[in-house]
């Protein structure tokens with residue numbers, strides 16, 4: 001019997017058993033609602049996302065959805081320390097799973113997004129960071145999947161049509177309250193439209209890993 005060699009992988013981990021995560025999710029939900037009040041000119045998602053449009057008022061937020069990304073960096077906000085600290089612990093778990101335990105890192109940015117009915121985020125990556133995460137403070141079953149595109153999709157499409165191919169072009173994750181998903185920041189992803197009247201509330205964060213190899217000149221100083 002042959003053995004499959006998993007030559008190259010792009011590890012993504014999902015964590016849904018962080019201790020007391022329900023209470024943390026509820027606390028973040030409340031804080032995200034406060035951010036919507038605090039920043040009526042916040043960034044928008046859905047069709048307004050790629051152009052970086054800002055809200056002209058509550059109507060725009062209702063139409064497109066909310067992101068605090070352009071308004072404030074939650075990684076620097078003391079009142080979001082409860083969430084940022086958990087995020088750093090979850091990033092550390094990722095590094096442990098992939099065999100890089102103890103690697104230093106810096107939480108560069110963090111933001112909240114609130115989706116109403118029909119809202120989504122188009123395909124993107126998270127530039128200038130190594131690892132990224134999403135955390136679902138609220139989500140509705142059966143809708144708004146997080147979809148990763150296979151970085152080798154161009155090659156896999158060689159086996160066409162898709163039903164002929166045994167290697168998936170895309171991979172979908174169903175969001176649920178209390179779920180963390182950590183992924184390499186270069187992975188192209190999007191979210192499917194959120195088809196529910198209940199808000200979907202998300203915390204997102206990026207980290208850079210510490211890496212400093214001294215040059216010979218540095219060592220002589």
Ligand SMILES: [Fe+2]
Nearest residue numbers: 124125126189
């Ligand atoms: Fe993203």
